[in-house]
Amino acid sequence: GEDVEQSLFLSVREGDSSVINCTYTDSSSTYLYWYKQEPGAGLQLLTYIFSNMDMKQDQRLTVLLNKKDKHLSLRIADTQTGDSAIYFCAETPYGNNRLAFGKGNQVVVIP
Amino acid sequence: DTEVTQTPKHLVMGMTNKKSLKCEQHMGHRAMYWYKQKAKKPPELMFVYSYEKLSINESVPSRFSPECPNSSLLNLHLHALQPEDSALYLCASSQDLVLGETQYFGPGTRLLVL
Secondary structure, eight states: OOOEEEOOEEEEETTSOEEEEEEEOOTTOOEEEEEEEOTTOOEEEEEEEETTOSEEEETTEEEEEETTTTEEEEEESSOOGGGOEEEEEEEOTTSSSOOEEOOOEEEEEEO | OOOEEEEOSEEEEOTTOEEEEEEEEOSOOOEEEEEEEOTTSOOEEEEEEETTEEEEEOSOOTTEEEEEEETTEEEEEEESOOGGGOEEEEEEEESOSSTTOOOEEOOOEEEEEO
């Protein structure tokens, strides 16, 4: 199956770290993505990780992948007010570039 | 340039109207996608075009009719829509349908059907 589970809401103070989690069920997914959606906007690709990696760091973003538990997380360091958005994880369970999205996690940054 | 543009930004239409949504990219991408997104929900795939041919139709009602007139343009023709079709319609493109090619999304068209 390609069900992707995400928790729904996270409130974090500006300057703190925030961690968003995602659980996926299809172990054949080769690429896993994090997208950001600000209010009224389209989706912006933040980062992705290939399934043979455990971790990927990109400036303030750290992606951790636990293939055994099918668990993906996104850590945002030094969270800023501009990070307030909905974050979607997505996987590629179909063997092509078609995406299966998680339900999304709303992050609210408190100044 | 990694921009996907969509017009119009907002659209209000009655159930008897015919309208079209437009999407354009100039990245040389050969795969283009239409998604429907309801509030607080993830995007749902509607159609995928690959090399200007319809590759995936996710059992979308015929009142939605996609068209890919050339490699840079993707249209979605709307006719006899229902109020429950009100949503954000997102267009995306990628180099092709090969696994791992990044999908770039447009800002969407927010549609309200009265």
